[in-house]
Amino acid sequence: MSVPTTLAAKGLCKTFRGQQVLKGVDFEAAPGELIVIVGRSGCGKSTLLRCLNGLEVFEQGAIRFGDFSLEHKPGQGPSDFQEQARRMRANFGMVFQSFNLFPHLDLLGNLVAAPMIVKGLSRKEAESIAIPLLEKVGLSGHARHYPIQMSGGQQQRAAIARALAMSPKVMLYDEPTSALDPWLVDEVFEVMRKLDKEGMTQIVVTHETRFTREVARKVVFMEEGRVVEVGPTAEVFANPKDPRTKQYLSRFMA
């Protein structure tokens, strides 16, 4: 499914209204890795995720993914950056905390919209991609349902399928289960496990430690706009080197 390409970010800096949210972040994701980014609220982990696919305009640093690169060149206008970001973004799928399905389209409509609009596929071609994906996320019977008619877990699985319909090489998840009732969390993680087995590169911002320990190959711990610790999950969990990591983990393990 995914061509072996490494996603690498270097020295990302991002300021929101005079407040520096990212203070020079380096980040790397090898093909097929599932990486979880953890840290306190406001540590910049969501911002990092959004910078990775260019949804946020960052002031300094660069992102490379295969032949694509995204960086602020001097004298470049914001629309140039956004166009550059848009082209690179074709390789990324993004899943939001609040699902953000299109409420005016039914489930199938949500899945075929981008392939038809962005890639110019016919409805038939787009549906031939979408229908197997619905099956994959366990929503075959819901093709004609509108988002409002589905549970949160179903909506989030649909959102994953919608992202997959664009055949991304990397999937980004921004707290995908935070808005879900506890008993709906697993059905979403189940889909992500499945994708992991298929070799999809996945980067997840989440507070769910059980999922992190069971599935994540690598953990990135962030604090105040910086990456303070990176390492194999088991290692970081068993033996955190940074005191702040230790403090965070102790709270979440309890």
Place this chain on the structure above:
Amino acid sequence: MKRLSLPIALALLSLTARASDISIGGVSGLAPAKSAPPRVLRWGGDSASGAPYVFQDPKDPSRVIGFEVDVANLIAKAAKTKAEFVQNQWDSLVPGLKRGDYDYVINGLEITDDRKAEVDFSDPYYLTYEALTVRKNTYDIASLADLKGRKAGTLKGALAERLLAAEGGIQVIGYDTQTMLYDDLALGRIDAVLMDHPAAVYYGIDPRLKNLPGQFGRIAYGIAMRKGDALDLARINAVIAALIESGDLRKIYERWGIWNPVMASTFIDKDSKHHAEPDAYAAYLAAHGLHLGWRAKLDVYEGYLPLLAKGAVTTVELSLISMSIAIALGLLLALMRLYGAWPVQALATVYVEFIRGSPLLIQLFFIFYGLPAVGIKLEPFAAAVLGLALNYGAYEAEVYRAGIQAIPHAQMEAAFALGMTRWQALRFIIIPQALRVVLPPTTNDFIALLKDSSLVSVITMVELTRVYGQLAAMSYDYMGLGILTALMYVLIGLPFVRLSRWAEARLTVSLRRTDA
């Protein structure tokens, strides 16, 4: 935007179609050739201004009659052509002439020096004087001097208005139609009416009123035409002279009961024998002397319905086309304000504030009478559509801006994350959702436009309200006709209200916020 392009195309299509075969209100779309005499004698007048000049035949309201209709036909016959009547508001007759909507004005237009600066006048075809009318029980008014400190009414822009102003100390009130003018006198809202004698002959007969014997001033009606065509002027003067000589003009005035001593002395026609019976005057009196029962009144209304329906069709056409353009323009302006670079935003903001902040009436006058000064001459229908569309576009812009802003930004981000451009996201994700939000206010605006379309009667469009005005001026029935016309507006609006509710209900099924 794909779904919008069809109505726009249709609207533009019908606009251009209307521009090429304008026949609204009898306006011929062809501008007259500069030198050659026009094929038909197109003359302007206001059928709402009243009897006996130009007014609707009480027996057949689709026909205009009056002594000036007879004069126009007589002149046309003598010139071996046909007369064609063009409706325009009385106080806009000269601007309409200059625009070229018609080539002559024959509608009680007094020959005055300041009008002569604007247009050429033929020799007089009718001479008269101003006459005072008061309520039957008024005994202390006999001259203009007695009006000091009181309210006197006359037609807007008429010579009598200046005569009253020159007297000083009189509160002068200008009216649009003679019916309203004399009605207000009878109702006691004004104390006297100073009008040209023929008007007094026809309206002073109200049993509540009386005409006073005094003659004030001297008035000469001339045929007005655009300046500079000396040849045509000479031709018209020759025709008038011949018609005076033959006694044909006198016959018309006698039929209408308005032949008077001033004319007798000026036309050197002191023949004491009359040449024609006042049959037209008699017919007028007969039509208005009747007090109808409600049954007969219903029959009369039934006779008005075809005319009102015709006006209603114009109103609907006008409103639908204007609204389609206003919707497209509003959307464009909203997008400019929300997503444009700052000069684009500023441009849209200035447009919205300027158009929204100034009266539609002035905008209509500007488009219809102002733009020809810079070489842009629009047909009445096109000018009306343009005025309404430009005006309502500004209102729609604000509605759509609010509608688009009501859609959570997360929707835009989700579209971006899937690789859509801003335009694609707007077109396929944001605008379809905003549609439901803006449907009720847009319907609201459409109903408002439907009613505001009555304003275009000031630029010669004969739509529902104009028809009402003409019929009411003819029949003196502002109440019954008013209810009937108001009812027609409501009936026109209702289907659109229902349609909007239905569409709203349909859209709501799938369109509830799923995200906070």
